[in-house]
Amino acid sequence: MYQYNDFDAAFVAERNAQFRAQVERRISGALTEDEFKPLRLMNGLYLQLHAYMLRVAIPYGTLNGAQMRQLAMIAETFDKGYGHFTTRQNIQYNWPKLKDVPDILDRLAEVEMHALQTSGNTIRNVTADHFAGAAADEVEDPRPTAELLRQWSTDHPEFQFLPRKFKLAVTGSAADRAVIRAHDIGIQIVEKDGEIGYKIIVGGGLGRTPMIGKTLAEFLPKADLLPFVEATVNVWNRLGRRDNKYKSRIKITVHEHGIDDIRARVLTRFEQIKPTFKGVDRDLFAQIQQNFDAPAYRNAPVDAHTAMRLANPAYASWSDTNITAHKNDSYAIVSISLKKHGATPGDASADQMRVMAELAETYGHDELRISHEQNVILPHVHQSDLPAIYAALREADLATANIGLISDIIACPGMDYCALATARSIPVAQEIAERFDELKLEHEIGALKIKISGCINACGHHHVGHIGILGLDRAGVENYQITLGGDGSEDAAIGERAGPGFSAEALVPAIERIIETYLDVRSEKAETFLQTYRRVGMGPFKAALYPDSKASAA
Amino acid sequence: MSRSFTPKVITANALLEGDVIYWSPEGTWVRTLSSAEVFEDEAVAQEQLLTASSQPAVAVGVYLADVAITDDGPTPIHFREEFRTRGPSNYAHGKQVKLS
Numbered sequence: 001m002y003q004y005n006d007f008d009a010a011f012v013a014e015r016n017a018q019f020r021a022q023v024e025r026r027i028s029g030a031l032t033e034d035e036f037k038p039l040r041l042m043n044g045l046y047l048q049l050h051a052y053m054l055r056v057a058i059p060y061g062t063l064n065g066a067q068m069r070q071l072a073m074i075a076e077t078f079d080k081g082y083g084h085f086t087t088r089q090n091i092q093y094n095w096p097k098l099k100d101v102p103d104i105l106d107r108l109a110e111v112e113m114h115a116l117q118t119s120g121n122t123i124r125n126v127t128a129d130h131f132a133g134a135a136a137d138e139v140e141d142p143r144p145t146a147e148l149l150r151q152w153s154t155d156h157p158e159f160q161f162l163p164r165k166f167k168l169a170v171t172g173s174a175a176d177r178a179v180i181r182a183h184d185i186g187i188q189i190v191e192k193d194g195e196i197g198y199k200i201i202v203g204g205g206l207g208r209t210p211m212i213g214k215t216l217a218e219f220l221p222k223a224d225l226l227p228f229v230e231a232t233v234n235v236w237n238r239l240g241r242r243d244n245k246y247k248s249r250i251k252i253t254v255h256e257h258g259i260d261d262i263r264a265r266v267l268t269r270f271e272q273i274k275p276t277f278k279g280v281d282r283d284l285f286a287q288i289q290q291n292f293d294a295p296a297y298r299n300a301p302v303d304a305h306t307a308m309r310l311a312n313p314a315y316a317s318w319s320d321t322n323i324t325a326h327k328n329d330s331y332a333i334v335s336i337s338l339k340k341h342g343a344t345p346g347d348a349s350a351d352q353m354r355v356m357a358e359l360a361e362t363y364g365h366d367e368l369r370i371s372h373e374q375n376v377i378l379p380h381v382h383q384s385d386l387p388a389i390y391a392a393l394r395e396a397d398l399a400t401a402n403i404g405l406i407s408d409i410i411a412c413p414g415m416d417y418c419a420l421a422t423a424r425s426i427p428v429a430q431e432i433a434e435r436f437d438e439l440k441l442e443h444e445i446g447a448l449k450i451k452i453s454g455c456i457n458a459c460g461h462h463h464v465g466h467i468g469i470l471g472l473d474r475a476g477v478e479n480y481q482i483t484l485g486g487d488g489s490e491d492a493a494i495g496e497r498a499g500p501g502f503s504a505e506a507l508v509p510a511i512e513r514i515i516e517t518y519l520d521v522r523s524e525k526a527e528t529f530l531q532t533y534r535r536v537g538m539g540p541f542k543a544a545l546y547p548d549s550k551a552s553a554a
Numbered sequence: 555m556s557r558s559f560t561p562k563v564i565t566a567n568a569l570l571e572g573d574v575i576y577w578s579p580e581g582t583w584v585r586t587l588s589s590a591e592v593f594e595d596e597a598v599a600q601e602q603l604l605t606a607s608s609q610p611a612v613a614v615g616v617y618l619a620d621v622a623i624t625d626d627g628p629t630p631i632h633f634r635e636e637f638r639t640r641g642p643s644n645y646a647h648g649k650q651v652k653l654s
Contacts, residue, residue: 001609003649026569026611027611028611033569033615047615049637050572050574050638051571096649097570098569098571098572099570107559250565280632292640347644415634416637424643425643426643427643427644473633476631477633478633
């Protein structure tokens with residue numbers, strides 16, 4: 001893992017001291033809210049519906065046991081004993097008091113964490129594949145690239161007042177688990193003729209105007225990364241619409257100017273600035289990379305796992321859904337579900353955080369990851385340790401066997417917390433998960449991603465959900481629109497709206513009708529929901545969703 | 555010509571805790587909607603809004619919210635305001651702890 005050097009530590013300490021003084025001046029009345037708001041946002045502090053919310057960065061979703069323990073301590077000392085893991089691999093505290101936030105930031109700094117650039121019109125936390133460094137299908141670990149981008153973008157003087165926020169995601173695999181095509185810039189590490197380089201995708205994004213990113217560079221030599229990304233952000237910083245926040249993201253700039261025009265501008269700027277980098281970035285990358293060496297893998301028999309699978313059906317079921325192939329044959333990647341049926345997606349109690357920290361320290365080479373799907377990953381687990389891990393997870397109520405299934409739902413905080421929300425998301429996720437658990441259908445249904453957002457800004461990624469749900473305010477009543485066929489993977493697609501929205505009461509029955517239709521029309525059990533949708537289209541689902549309008553449609 | 559005016563309360567978030575607060579008949583900030591002053595006259599509401607907004611070290615984001623007047627006192631009209639009177643629906647946190 002990356003370790004702070006003296007510069008990093010001093011920088012974070014200085015920023016924390018500045019913010020402490022700003023909070024003091026705000027409380028004394030020396031600063032107005034208008035003056036203070038941009039300062040608190042630069043430090044990840046929002047004022048939400050019922051309380052403040054502090055968003056803490058977990059760079060590329062990677063943390064160690066000590067950091068997870070510290071997050072637990074903060075949850076207990078300064079909040080209500082839990083934290084919420086988000087779709088951008090961050091953690092949010094929903095109840096901090098203003099006067100405590102400087103202390104929280106100091107506690108975070110003790111474990112090399114911070115809340116810088118988790119809000120505001122800056123380059124946000126760089127996200128990455130949550131299986132980074134462990135995935136069997138990886139060309140290269142994306143985290144050194146993500147860390148390089150983090151260092152470059154943190155406090156970058158040119159990019160502190162961008163037209164709007166800017167989000168980067170990096171993956172090292174062709175199978176896209178980081179939704180890179182829905183980011184302002186998505187970076188895929190690729191190999192061509194034995195050389196490692198980058199495929200650069202630009203102008204993806206969800207929100208009000210969802211778009212799938214377009215390829216800006218098919219193969220960028222590794223050494224060109226920072227000047228190329230800097231050139232891209234520079235072009236948008238000058239062209240991007242500051243007059244209209246709905247048109248300010250780079251996806252609109254790319255859409256309005258066309259990808260070829262943007263590419264030409266980026267290349268012109270790239271040629272100008274490339275000589276100024278002088279190889280410093282490459283030296284830095286080499287240093288960073290040393291922090292991400294693979295752990296010292298253990299060589300031991302894996303019989304315990306195999307035997308347990310045969311002996312314990314619950315364990316077998318959990319290992320079917322929550323275990324992914326590791327690049328080392330004797331190892332496994334464990335996904336810990338934060339989606340117990342009826343629980344809040346992405347929430348973990350302080351006790352649960354400590355259990356996960358302990359498991360990482362004892363069995364997982366001290367590594368943890370947060371996924372954009374709001375689960376926690378133990379990336380390096382020897383298979384012989386899986387039964388012990390399962391037992392510990394069960395004890396902590398963390399052994400739900402549902403990764404990738406219908407109850408593994410992404411949901412934004414929605415109007416239970418968020419000041420921007422137009423409807424609630426969390427109760428919808430809870431009801432859907434409980435309903436399908438009650439029906440005992442979720443393993444029969446198989447791979448299916450439901451994603452729920454409580455407003456058009458789409459933090460819950462509803463556009464790329466196989467089933468997407470968008471909560472709106474329709475004449476003072478919560479109303480939910482359904483989209484079908486979205487996909488956040490390498491075959492990214494924006495879901496298609498099924499028709500008029502549903503009331504909160506009618507929504508779960510509507511989802512049930514979609515699922516009944518799928519089970520009815522799928523060609524075989526192996527055909528996933530998304531495959532079925534792509535084969536048969538909207539028709540049968542629409543007919544099931546709106547039975548009364550059948551006659552008029554015919 | 556007078557047009558109908560929906561009764562209103564003045565609400566905001568407290569600077570220190572972020573908690574939802576309401577403007578009371580005594581000209582102070584209180585924590586429950588039942589203690590809030592209800593305005594049935596638009597001119598008075600606007601005038602009090604200015605007064606309430608002049609305490610930047612106490613209240614953040616001061617605005618008028620529609621209410622209905624019932625036997626139990628003012629009740630929110632919009633669901634967002636209803637949620638603000640009690641807290642989130644996934645945990646018994648926020649104002650609902652004291653209300654129950």
